[in-house]
Structure formats: C-alpha cells, structure tokens
Amino acid sequence: MMSDRAPTRVFISDTQPVYAHGVAAALRGASDLWVSVTETAPGDLLGHDAADVLVVGVEADVHGVWAACDHLLALLLTPPAPRVVLLLPGRSEFEMTAAASLGAAAVLPRTSSPPALLDAVRAVADGRTLVAAGMAERMLAEFAGMLRRSREAAEIDLSKREREVLALVAEGRSNRDIAGRLHISENTVKNHVRRIMEKTGTSSRTGAVAEAAKQGLLVVGHSTTIPSARRA
Numbered sequence: 001m002m003s004d005r006a007p008t009r010v011f012i013s014d015t016q017p018v019y020a021h022g023v024a025a026a027l028r029g030a031s032d033l034w035v036s037v038t039e040t041a042p043g044d045l046l047g048h049d050a051a052d053v054l055v056v057g058v059e060a061d062v063h064g065v066w067a068a069c070d071h072l073l074a075l076l077l078t079p080p081a082p083r084v085v086l087l088l089p090g091r092s093e094f095e096m097t098a099a100a101s102l103g104a105a106a107v108l109p110r111t112s113s114p115p116a117l118l119d120a121v122r123a124v125a126d127g128r129t130l131v132a133a134g135m136a137e138r139m140l141a142e143f144a145g146m147l148r149r150s151r152e153a154a155e156i157d158l159s160k161r162e163r164e165v166l167a168l169v170a171e172g173r174s175n176r177d178i179a180g181r182l183h184i185s186e187n188t189v190k191n192h193v194r195r196i197m198e199k200t201g202t203s204s205r206t207g208a209v210a211e212a213a214k215q216g217l218l219v220v221g222h223s224t225t226i227p228s229a230r231r232a
Contacts, residue, residue, distance in 0.1 A: 007034040008125040009050075011082070014057035019110070023055060023087075026114035027121065050080050053124050055117075057087035057110060083124045087112065106130040156199050156215060163217075165192040170209045170218055 010033050014020035020037045027035045036051075056072065072084065085106040105124040108117065109132055116132070123130045158166065161182075168178045175193070179186040193205060200211040212218035 007032055008121070009052045010035045010055060010121060011051035011053075012037045012055045012057075014087070015059050016057070019057055019059065023057065023117065027118060030118060033121065051082040053085060053121055054082040055085045055087065055121065059089060059110065085120055085124055108132045156212075156217060158196065158199060158217065162192050162196050165189060166196055166208065166212060166218060169193065169196075169205050
C-alpha cells in the first residue's frame with residue numbers, strides 16, 4: 001500500500017516476547033507502517049513517544065486478560081492515546097466484555113493470519129473498528145445475555161422491607177434474629193422470605209441471595225448492602 005502520508009507508528013506489546021517479534025516480522029513488510037516491539041508493559045508506556053496504533057497480545061487466562069485491560073486503561077485515558085488492536089486467546093466471552101469495556105478499536109484472535117492482522121492495523125489507523133467474525137458473534141451473545149439479565153433484574157421488584165430482610169438473610173442470620181432486629185414477628189419474616197424466593201424464582205434462602213447478587217440487587221461482602229437506588 002503506497003501513501004504520501006507519514007508511516008503509521010505501530011508499537012507491539014505481548015505477554016510472550018517471541019510472539020511479539022513474530023507479529024512485528026509479519027507487519028514490517030508493509031511500507032506504510034513503522035513497526036517497533038516494546039518490552040515495556042502497556043500500562044508503563046506513558047511518557048514514551050506515542051504510537052499511532054498499539055498492538056497488544058495477551059496469552060493468559062480470563063484474569064490475565066482483565067489485568068492487561070486494566071493496565072491499558074491508564075494509557076488510553078491519557079491523550080494523545082493510541083488506537084488499540086487486541087489479540088486475545090478467545091477462550092471466554094468474558095474476554096469480549098473486557099475488550100469492549102476497554103474501548104479497543106480492533107479485537108482479533110491470536111491465531112489470526114498476517115494478512116488479517118495487517119488489514120486490522122490499517123483499518124484502525126484509518127479510524128475504523130474491527131472485530132473478527134467469530135469473536136463478534138461471541139461478543140454479541142455476551143451482550144445479549146447482559147441485556148437479558150438486566151431486564152430480569154428490573155422485573156424483580158422488592159419492597160423496602162423485603163430488601164432489609166434479604167440483606168440480613170445474606171449475612172446468614174436466622175428468622176428469629178431478623179425478627180428481633182427489625183422488630184417484627186418471626187412469622188412475618190418467614191412470609192417476607194417466601195415472597196423474596198417467589199420474586200427471585202428460587203426455592204431456597206441461599207438461592208435467593210445468589211440470584212439477587214447475580215442480578216445486581218445485592219452486594220455481598222464484609223458489609224452486605226442492597227443498592228437502594230435501583231428500587232423504590
């Protein structure tokens with residue numbers, strides 16, 4: 001590809017250095033690209049001569065992918081930020097969520113061919129976005145699941161008292177203890193718990209807590225809380 005403009009500066013960073021050099025070799029034949037392999041972690045590139053396109057490869061489990069994305073966020077929030085091409089293992093839908101939340105301009109599997117990678121880098125340099133076909137399908141499926149879970153959560157309408165009971169159930173407290181804390185009868189607590197299970201579509205106290213946490217209705221930790229802003 002011939003162009004009068006200056007070559008696109010491409011930095012390559014990968015968790016596997018040998019792979020990074022292989023990617024560089026695949027791109028260096030293009031006269032419109034200036035390619036460099038950086039040994040610096042993506043999150044530590046602040047202050048360096050900015051790349052136009054940053055190709056980041058991650059060979060890790062889901063936690064490793066999320067960690068890499070966290071490091072990249074600092075870079076992308078500091079102008080002038082490069083456009084990012086992510087090369088991911090593609091083992092989990094969670095990777096797609098990580099890539100989308102990061103704002104990567106292109107997402108490809110690590111098994112992509114050199115021509116496919118070259119096309120992606122050029123597309124990103126031109127301001128376009130690109131997601132490999134198989135990964136796009138998985139990303140859409142993951143987002144569809146997120147939207148479905150969001151709709152399901154919106155349909156679970158717990159009263160203020162039910163939310164109070166649920167928070168205490170999540171702390172492992174008995175009906176008698178909950179009754180004493182809320183100054184209501186133990187039988188009333190049982191009725192609240194029954195309605196909570198009906199609304200969450202579960203058949204046990206543990207199941208109700210798990211479903212509420214999954215739907216974002218409950219934050220379980222050292223101090224269990226329920227996001228009151230989501231419910232009247």
